[in-house]
Amino acid sequence: DAKTTQPPSMDCAEGRAANLPCNHSTISGNEYVYWYRQIHSQGPQYIIHGLKNNETNEMASLIITEDRKSSTLILPHATLRDTAVYYCIVRFNTGKLIFGQGTTLQVKP
Amino acid sequence: DTGVSQNPRHKITKRGQNVTFRCDPISEHNRLYWYRQTLGQGPEFLTYFQNEAQLEKSRLLSDRFSAERPKGSFSTLEIQRTEQGDSAMYLCASSWGQADTQYFGPGTRLTVL
Numbered sequence: 001d002a003k004t005t006q007p008p009s010m011d012c013a014e015g016r017a018a019n020l021p022c023n024h025s026t027i028s029g030n031e032y033v034y035w036y037r038q039i040h041s042q043g044p045q046y047i048i049h050g051l052k053n054n055e056t057n058e059m060a061s062l063i064i065t066e067d068r069k070s071s072t073l074i075l076p077h078a079t080l081r082d083t084a085v086y087y088c089i090v091r092f093n094t095g096k097l098i099f100g101q102g103t104t105l106q107v108k109p
Numbered sequence: 110d111t112g113v114s115q116n117p118r119h120k121i122t123k124r125g126q127n128v129t130f131r132c133d134p135i136s137e138h139n140r141l142y143w144y145r146q147t148l149g150q151g152p153e154f155l156t157y158f159q160n161e162a163q164l165e166k167s168r169l170l171s172d173r174f175s176a177e178r179p180k181g182s183f184s185t186l187e188i189q190r191t192e193q194g195d196s197a198m199y200l201c202a203s204s205w206g207q208a209d210t211q212y213f214g215p216g217t218r219l220t221v222l
Contacts, residue, residue: 034210036213041198041216041218042215042216043113043200043202043213043214043215043216044152044200044202044213045213046210046211046212046213049210085151087151094157094164094165094207095140095142095157095204095207095208095209095211096142096154096157096165097142097144097152097154097202097211098154099144099151099152099153100151101150101151102151
């Protein structure tokens, strides 16, 4: 089973920031936190990943707590095209990804 | 397009038939993964290759399933004697190495009638 816990669904107004939480209380010191999203009927799309420090790229920001037991993915200005299922994944050393149920983000006009 | 490609994108077959899917990874990626996703669930790991070597297989991969990556480039996933329970999206991903980010293809949607 996946070692992460996410809310099943969230809503966000278009143009506002979307903050998606994830709990990973059993994460090991050398395991990364990865975020992917999946738009209906497409393959998962990589968003961002991090180990200890906060990370930012052109798509999103990732905030990881100091104890690494939780993280938040931030989409700074959500658009309707950001409506998707967002997966938070703690990555095993072998590289395989263990997906949970994810959070369905609905961006509303 | 330099991303991961999968063919066919859709496959409809009758129960008991054999099907084969192909995955072409990103060039020079030496790791290739197969996942399966059923409706409403997240993707589930099936197997992965490092170059041509198959290094891990999930217990989800029954004897009817076989995957190959003969030259360390493209991979094929074959399902023999398909069952209705095999209906799913079959996803392929590739990465440069163990610690590298995996990039997914668009998937092959299988429907077994």
